[in-house]
Amino acid sequence: MANKSGNAYALTLLCPILQGCPKLCPEGMDDQTYSALIRYELQKLRVGEESPMARVPNTYLSRLFVLDDVPYQGKPAHLEHLKSNYLVFSSNFYGELEDYLTGMWNAINQEIKAILQYCAGFSSVNNAETFIRYVKACQVTTTFFFNGSTDEPLAEQLKSLYLKQELSKFVFDNQGKGPVELQAAFQEFVRRTQPTDLSSPTWKAGSYHLESVVYDRRVEKTMEATSK
Amino acid sequence: MITQSDLGDIQGNIAKAYGRFGFPVARHILYQVNSPEVGRQFVAAITPLVTTSIPWPDNSQTPPVATNVAFTYEGLRHLDVPEDTLHGFPDEFAMGMKARRDIVGDTGPNHFSRWDPVWNAEGDREAQRVHILVSINGKTEEVLEKQYQKIQQILSQAIAKFPEIPAPGVKQLDGHRGAGRDDLPYQPAGALVGRWNKEHFGYNDGISDTYFEGCGEDPKLVIGGGKPTGKDPRTLEGWEPLKAGEFIFGHADESCAYPEAPGPPLFSRNGTFLVYRKLHQNVASFNSYLESEGARFPGGKEALAAKFAGRWRNGAPLALFPTEESANRFVNEIAALKQKLQNNSATSSEKSRLEELNLQLVAFDYVDDLDGAKCPFGAHTRRGNPRSALMFGQKGAFGPAFDTPAALTNRRRMLRRGLPYGLVEEHPSDEGDHGVIILLLNADLSRQFEFVQQQWFNFGNDFRLANDQDPILGNHGINKECRGKGRMVIEGDKDKPPYFCSNMPTLVETRGGDYFFVPSMTCLRMIGLGIIDPT
Numbered sequence: 001m002a003n004k005s006g007n008a009y010a011l012t013l014l015c016p017i018l019q020g021c022p023k024l025c026p027e028g029m030d031d032q033t034y035s036a037l038i039r040y041e042l043q044k045l046r047v048g049e050e051s052p053m054a055r056v057p058n059t060y061l062s063r064l065f066v067l068d069d070v071p072y073q074g075k076p077a078h079l080e081h082l083k084s085n086y087l088v089f090s091s092n093f094y095g096e097l098e099d100y101l102t103g104m105w106n107a108i109n110q111e112i113k114a115i116l117q118y119c120a121g122f123s124s125v126n127n128a129e130t131f132i133r134y135v136k137a138c139q140v141t142t143t144f145f146f147n148g149s150t151d152e153p154l155a156e157q158l159k160s161l162y163l164k165q166e167l168s169k170f171v172f173d174n175q176g177k178g179p180v181e182l183q184a185a186f187q188e189f190v191r192r193t194q195p196t197d198l199s200s201p202t203w204k205a206g207s208y209h210l211e212s213v214v215y216d217r218r219v220e221k222t223m224e225a226t227s228k
Numbered sequence: 229m230i231t232q233s234d235l236g237d238i239q240g241n242i243a244k245a246y247g248r249f250g251f252p253v254a255r256h257i258l259y260q261v262n263s264p265e266v267g268r269q270f271v272a273a274i275t276p277l278v279t280t281s282i283p284w285p286d287n288s289q290t291p292p293v294a295t296n297v298a299f300t301y302e303g304l305r306h307l308d309v310p311e312d313t314l315h316g317f318p319d320e321f322a323m324g325m326k327a328r329r330d331i332v333g334d335t336g337p338n339h340f341s342r343w344d345p346v347w348n349a350e351g352d353r354e355a356q357r358v359h360i361l362v363s364i365n366g367k368t369e370e371v372l373e374k375q376y377q378k379i380q381q382i383l384s385q386a387i388a389k390f391p392e393i394p395a396p397g398v399k400q401l402d403g404h405r406g407a408g409r410d411d412l413p414y415q416p417a418g419a420l421v422g423r424w425n426k427e428h429f430g431y432n433d434g435i436s437d438t439y440f441e442g443c444g445e446d447p448k449l450v451i452g453g454g455k456p457t458g459k460d461p462r463t464l465e466g467w468e469p470l471k472a473g474e475f476i477f478g479h480a481d482e483s484c485a486y487p488e489a490p491g492p493p494l495f496s497r498n499g500t501f502l503v504y505r506k507l508h509q510n511v512a513s514f515n516s517y518l519e520s521e522g523a524r525f526p527g528g529k530e531a532l533a534a535k536f537a538g539r540w541r542n543g544a545p546l547a548l549f550p551t552e553e554s555a556n557r558f559v560n561e562i563a564a565l566k567q568k569l570q571n572n573s574a575t576s577s578e579k580s581r582l583e584e585l586n587l588q589l590v591a592f593d594y595v596d597d598l599d600g601a602k603c604p605f606g607a608h609t610r611r612g613n614p615r616s617a618l619m620f621g622q623k624g625a626f627g628p629a630f631d632t633p634a635a636l637t638n639r640r641r642m643l644r645r646g647l648p649y650g651l652v653e654e655h656p657s658d659e660g661d662h663g664v665i666i667l668l669l670n671a672d673l674s675r676q677f678e679f680v681q682q683q684w685f686n687f688g689n690d691f692r693l694a695n696d697q698d699p700i701l702g703n704h705g706i707n708k709e710c711r712g713k714g715r716m717v718i719e720g721d722k723d724k725p726p727y728f729c730s731n732m733p734t735l736v737e738t739r740g741g742d743y744f745f746v747p748s749m750t751c752l753r754m755i756g757l758g759i760i761d762p763t
Contacts, residue, residue, distance in 0.1 A: 019233075020232070020233070021233075021236060027276070028275070028276025029276070030276075030280070031235075031236035031280040031282040031749075032236055032237075032749065033233040033236055033237075035233060036233075036236065036237060036749065036750060039494075039750060040750075040753055043753065043754065043757055043759055044757065071486075071493075072480055072486070074480075074484050074485040074486070075484040075485075079229070079480065081229070085233075
């Protein structure tokens with residue numbers, strides 16, 4: 001089954017976008033096609049930790065874009081066109097499809113509606129169940145799926161990344177210390193990083209580089225990991 | 229292929245020529261961006277006003293005013309468009325029109341030192357100061373003024389949004405020349421009162437328009453506007469639409485490839501290049517040369533004016549109406565039928581007759597005029613769009629690879645927009661501020677605009693005319709006696725010797741302009757959001 005690699009699932013959707021322009025365009029968007037309206041919704045989305053997808057449980061990585069057409073490679077290739085424009089949604093996540101989609105609907109259904117409202121067939125979607133049905137209708141099999149991370153739940157992965165980063169800092173900070181001093185420092189490290197608590201402190205979902213944000217429930221705020 | 233959806237993404241006046249919908253007045257406003265934040269805010273706020281190329285079904289459904297936006301290379305740089313994207317632009321766009329002066333003939337009287345202050349404010353080797361062009365075209369001066377006020381308000385609001393940024397983050401540039409002054413805050417343009425389709429030399433203008441695939445215009449306009457096929461030029465079979473990629477990025481061009489354009493593809497797709505030129509007309513010189521030479525020219529002054537342009541001043545093309553009498557009969561019949569149409573008294577046969585006559589304004593390819601007896605090789609319109617003339621009647625002239633009669637023309641075409649500016653007094657002079665704001669659109673500035681300007685208007689070799697220049701647009705220079713050095717051969721006929729015009733003065737001088745990128749609606753929004761990512 002090409003959609004899965006261990007516990008990791010690769011979802012690929014091609015949602016056909018309605019053709020033409022709405023009768024009533026949103027303000028300031030005269031003459032703009034459904035496709036252009038979706039693209040603008042996507043372009044306005046925040047990225048990184050502020051991305052709505054960061055709120056969707058167990059998302060490893062996801063991507064949304066509008067596919068207008070297939071590019072023409074020039075002669076002697078044939079000039080071919082797609083039947084419609086498509087919204088492409090691809091997501092790699094942990095677990096089973098239906099659980100994931102239910103979590104997604106519960107977390108960000110406002111955002112989903114704002115984007116997918118311009119796709120053919122989406123008008124029948126009004127809850128998690130109909131959303132799942134819609135997604136399955138638009139799903140294409142992901143061939144050659146390569147999962148770029150482990151297939152553990154997201155919380156495990158974020159905690160591991162956090163611990164790995166903190167441990168390497170620990171090594172640099174404590175190099176050359178004697179056993180007693182080192183042990184004390186390590187105990188302090190364990191107390192601070194709480195290796196068995198997946199929820200905090202950890203990396204914040206959506207962070208995608210090392211200068212990222214660590215979430216620590218105990219300090220009730222986010223802080224720059226690198227500024228410490 | 230351009231679809232209806234693309235037309236909603238392409239700015240207006242590109243695929244949809246405003247001139248055909250009756251916008252007799254326009255203003256061109258220029259801005260300098262000092263702060264990218266304020267600049268982007270200004271762009272984001274003005275984007276909802278921008279008119280697209282979605283066709284208007286008829287004249288009754290056109291809006292009262294149309295607004296469009298374009299950027300110079302420096303403009304895009306000052307809006308923080310990423311370096312990688314900027315590097316995707318061709319050199320000539322990055323250099324700007326001034327730096328290309330030797331190629332486009334902006335030397336001598338055309339030199340930028342003589343341009344309007346707004347186009348000439350840079351110090352030596354300083355980059356372009358003009359960054360954004362906003363053009364508004366209106367049905368009346370009142371709606372134009374209202375839209376102008378609205379845009380000024382949008383600019384003040386954009387500036388006010390960033391109180392911490394030293395003002396002005398975006399500055400409206402003044403320094404356009406007008407009657408007796410050189411500090412106008414915008415370039416006004418407008419059809420001449422009482423002579424709405426004329427330019428200052430008295431020619432009917434804007435007759436022929438380039439037709440390309442998917443432009444959304446009436447399919448019949450391909451006749452005379454597309455590329456000739458070699459079949460009867462009076463019929464649809466005689467023409468094919470040009471490929472959209474000659475004029476719009478992101479679509480296949482005449483070589484079956486996408487035109488060179490910067491990435492990411494969304495940035496350039498459905499955009500194009502605009503050449504803005506303020507062309508001053510030396511009306512007194514034109515009139516006096518026409519009077520003196522016309523007195524000697526067989527056929528007289530009107531015939532000579534027609535030979536200069538390739539069209540009679542009333543618009544009739546020489547290629548189809550070689551005599552003044554036939555030209556007058558033709559336009560009088562058109563005028564009478566138009567009058568009937570306006571009074572709703574035209575019969576259906578009269579309506580189709582009018583359609584037929586309108587086609588005759590453009591339905592020719594010079595194949596039956598290969599010796600230039602009707603329309604000289606060097607006439608302005610024949611130089612600008614030689615149609616099938618460059619085959620010189622030789623079948624298979626361009627070898628098996630290019631078995632089409634306009635192979636040397638098809639990749640040099642441009643979309644031509646524009647309006648006159650200024651007034652010519654009762655006793656015309658060369659002084660004052662009057663001419664044409666010409667806007668040319670093409671996907672390749674070097675292959676299209678610059679080539680035509682350099683090789684076809686300021687040189688004559690392709691027409692077997694040695695180094696003769698275009699009689700009207702040529703930068704003729706002056707000799708020791710301060711007389712113009714322009715020459716033109718007016719070919720004769722079997723029973724007529726050729727006529728040689730000499731000492732032609734420079735009739736048109738450049739007074740400003742630059743190269744602009746006209747982004748798609750999508751790209752305008754991306755510039756506004758500051759999210760262009762070429763990686």
